[in-house]
Amino acid sequence: MKILIIGAAGMIGRKLVRALLTQGEISGKAINRLVLADITMPEKPEFAGEIETVVADLSLPETGAALIQSRPDLIFHLAAIVSGEAEVDFDKGYAVNLDGTRSLFEAIRQAGLKEPYTPKVVFTSSIAVFGEPLPEVISDTQCLTPLTSYGTQKAICELLLADYSRKGFFDGIGIRLPTISIRPGKPNKAASGFFSSILREPLIGQEAVLPVSETVRHWFASPRAAVKFLLHAAELDTAPLGHQRSITMPGLCATVGEEIEALRRVAGEDAVKLIRREPNAAIADIVAGWPQGFDARRAEALGFKSENSFDDIIRVHIEDELQNNIAERA
Amino acid sequence: MKILIIGAAGMIGRKLVRALLTQGEISGKAINRLVLADITMPEKPEFAGEIETVVADLSLPETGAALIQSRPDLIFHLAAIVSGEAEVDFDKGYAVNLDGTRSLFEAIRQAGLKEPYTPKVVFTSSIAVFGEPLPEVISDTQCLTPLTSYGTQKAICELLLADYSRKGFFDGIGIRLPTISIRPGKPNKAASGFFSSILREPLIGQEAVLPVSETVRHWFASPRAAVKFLLHAAELDTAPLGHQRSITMPGLCATVGEEIEALRRVAGEDAVKLIRREPNAAIADIVAGWPQGFDARRAEALGFKSENSFDDIIRVHIEDELQNNIAERA
Numbered sequence: 001m002k003i004l005i006i007g008a009a010g011m012i013g014r015k016l017v018r019a020l021l022t023q024g025e026i027s028g029k030a031i032n033r034l035v036l037a038d039i040t041m042p043e044k045p046e047f048a049g050e051i052e053t054v055v056a057d058l059s060l061p062e063t064g065a066a067l068i069q070s071r072p073d074l075i076f077h078l079a080a081i082v083s084g085e086a087e088v089d090f091d092k093g094y095a096v097n098l099d100g101t102r103s104l105f106e107a108i109r110q111a112g113l114k115e116p117y118t119p120k121v122v123f124t125s126s127i128a129v130f131g132e133p134l135p136e137v138i139s140d141t142q143c144l145t146p147l148t149s150y151g152t153q154k155a156i157c158e159l160l161l162a163d164y165s166r167k168g169f170f171d172g173i174g175i176r177l178p179t180i181s182i183r184p185g186k187p188n189k190a191a192s193g194f195f196s197s198i199l200r201e202p203l204i205g206q207e208a209v210l211p212v213s214e215t216v217r218h219w220f221a222s223p224r225a226a227v228k229f230l231l232h233a234a235e236l237d238t239a240p241l242g243h244q245r246s247i248t249m250p251g252l253c254a255t256v257g258e259e260i261e262a263l264r265r266v267a268g269e270d271a272v273k274l275i276r277r278e279p280n281a282a283i284a285d286i287v288a289g290w291p292q293g294f295d296a297r298r299a300e301a302l303g304f305k306s307e308n309s310f311d312d313i314i315r316v317h318i319e320d321e322l323q324n325n326i327a328e329r330a
Numbered sequence: 331m332k333i334l335i336i337g338a339a340g341m342i343g344r345k346l347v348r349a350l351l352t353q354g355e356i357s358g359k360a361i362n363r364l365v366l367a368d369i370t371m372p373e374k375p376e377f378a379g380e381i382e383t384v385v386a387d388l389s390l391p392e393t394g395a396a397l398i399q400s401r402p403d404l405i406f407h408l409a410a411i412v413s414g415e416a417e418v419d420f421d422k423g424y425a426v427n428l429d430g431t432r433s434l435f436e437a438i439r440q441a442g443l444k445e446p447y448t449p450k451v452v453f454t455s456s457i458a459v460f461g462e463p464l465p466e467v468i469s470d471t472q473c474l475t476p477l478t479s480y481g482t483q484k485a486i487c488e489l490l491l492a493d494y495s496r497k498g499f500f501d502g503i504g505i506r507l508p509t510i511s512i513r514p515g516k517p518n519k520a521a522s523g524f525f526s527s528i529l530r531e532p533l534i535g536q537e538a539v540l541p542v543s544e545t546v547r548h549w550f551a552s553p554r555a556a557v558k559f560l561l562h563a564a565e566l567d568t569a570p571l572g573h574q575r576s577i578t579m580p581g582l583c584a585t586v587g588e589e590i591e592a593l594r595r596v597a598g599e600d601a602v603k604l605i606r607r608e609p610n611a612a613i614a615d616i617v618a619g620w621p622q623g624f625d626a627r628r629a630e631a632l633g634f635k636s637e638n639s640f641d642d643i644i645r646v647h648i649e650d651e652l653q654n655n656i657a658e659r660a
Contacts, residue, residue, distance in 0.1 A: 090497065131573070132573075133572070133574075140473075141472060141473050142471060142473055143470075143471050143472055143473045143474060144473060144474065144489070145492075145573065145574060146489070146492075146493070147496070147573055149493055149497070152489050152490070152492070152493040155489050156486045156489050156490070159474070159476070159482050159485050159486050159489075160482070160486070162475075162476075162482070163476070163479055163482040166477070167420065167479070242463070243461070243462075243475065243477055244463075244475060
């Protein structure tokens with residue numbers, strides 16, 4: 001089993017690589033070759049089989065073909081310019097998120113025209129494909145109405161994924177990740193960053209800025225759940241998907257206020273006091289157009305699982321990122 | 331008012347040109363320049379103002395910029411590789427229907443970056459953006475689930491149209507045309523051709539082939555209604571559309587059997603006898619995935635109107651195409 005991970009240096013990518021190495025197999029087939037690609041050189045972990053790390057710029061037309069030269073059986077495509085950056089840099093967002101993905105898909109098709117080749121492709125989409133006007137609970141048949149260029153690019157790639165799969169060029173599955181919380185490390189340029197930082201920073205005794213109101217409701221899953229979604233998607237028989245190849249992942253529907261209450265329960269009042277309210281109209285505007293909750297029964301029926309409370313999400317963070325330690329409390 | 335029509339040599343394009351020349355203005359502004367473009371040279375009609383006809387291949391990257399060089403105020407983009415052909419020739423369908431449309435949109439954006447320029451863009455989409463599984467009556471919030479590459483390309487262009495409009499690069503409106511019936515002239519490569527030919531051929535005393543069952547239900551509008559949709563879209567204030575720039579046009583929901591009954595009422599039993607049943611599994615399969623009917627209240631609220639019966643649709647054809655004559659009846 002040869003696996004290619006595009007976006008392997010990212011937060012989810014690195015966790016996915018670790019999980020694959022721990023697990024050692026996919027659907028009972030031993031992993032014997034890994035290619036880890038990203039725009040910055042991914043770390044090369046210890047691995048008994050073949051492992052290759054490459055710098056790959058998806059905005060270059062030749063990158064797709066170069067990446068699949070070794071004909072991987074399974075491709076995880078996680079790489080993307082995030083929402084905030086894609087909104088500011090229109091050309092870059094389209095070049096990477098749309099053209100880069102399309103040239104990967106097209107390279108697979110071209111390889112298959114030479115010699116039969118139909119790898120499994122697991123593509124990470126996003127709930128950013130949905131935007132106002134939306135019902136409070138969004139079903140799997142809701143039309144895609146992105147309100148950002150990032151969401152537009154993801155929605156377009158979902159359509160391409162479905163068409164290339166329908167034509168038999170590869171076996172694709174798109175998973176619409178909830179907003180990942182708690183993201184470890186430093187904030188990135190995503191407008192959703194505060195959802196994580198108002199928990200992450202206080203847990204290590206640092207201040208965090210809350211730019212929106214506590215009534216803001218959204219859809220969340222932990223990084224650990226996201227990696228499990230990807231692994232489950234890789235092993236899933238796609239026949240029951242029919243031609244609808246992209247699925248909204250299950251998640252936790254919660255308000256910012258509920259996040260804060262969970263923080264209070266897990267880390268105490270002093271942690272909560274580290275959250276500084278600093279309303280930001282630009283961020284509030286972007287977030288106002290985002291979905292609040294989903295009916296994810298299709299994903300659940302397919303065996304995808306997520307957390308049930310922000311207490312769980314915080315505990316996952318403390319276990320996976322803080323070696324079970326949180327900041328000293330008064 | 332300068333107007334560019336891409337796809338001006340096509341059936342709808344030619345009718346649109348005639349209607350524009352008759353009307354002479356759009357939203358009270360006199361039309362003083364027309365550019366008619368298509369993959370084959372469009373006819374040059376008599377016109378008091380400036381008129382230019384050009385051959386334009388949308389699959390070439392420079393075509394978009396060349397077409398908008400004179401900065402038209404209003405652009406009708408009707409050109410497309412039809413569904414049957416786009417399904418057989420994957421590369422050609424994507425090159426024209428996706429890349430051609432995108433390079434037009436991008437050319438407008440680039441022109442606007444040099445000097446303010448935000449034309450109105452009327453884009454013809456299609457109900458082929460919808461495919462099974464579908465409810466019997468499809469609402470305006472139904473997710474796009476194309477089952478053909480053509481439908482995929484139209485759905486992607488709808489997403490691009492919305493994003494470019496949201497960003498203020500142009501003022502776009504996408505109109506999802508019903509299946510046009512009765513198409514005049516010769517059949518094209520569209521899989522939907524029989525919906526027209528089983529009426530068109532018998533009306534002039536010729537045989538027609540029906541490849542599907544009489545219970546097949548679908549969504550129709552006449553060419554005359556389609557031209558009215560385009561003109562209405564061109565004049566419409568797009569503010570009420572919000573970010574959802576594409577709209578399913580109203581149409582007539584009818585079965586093949588109801589088509590035939592209307593033919594019997596208008597042209598008699600001898601006309602009906604000219605329909606030869608010749609089941610074709612490939613066409614039946616394609617059509618089985620198509621939508622059957624829509625709730626088009628959004629379009630209706632915006633003032634779009636269509637026919638109410640196949641009798642009306644047949645009468646439009648007899649008036650517009652047959653100079654009010656139909657074949658001699660026994």
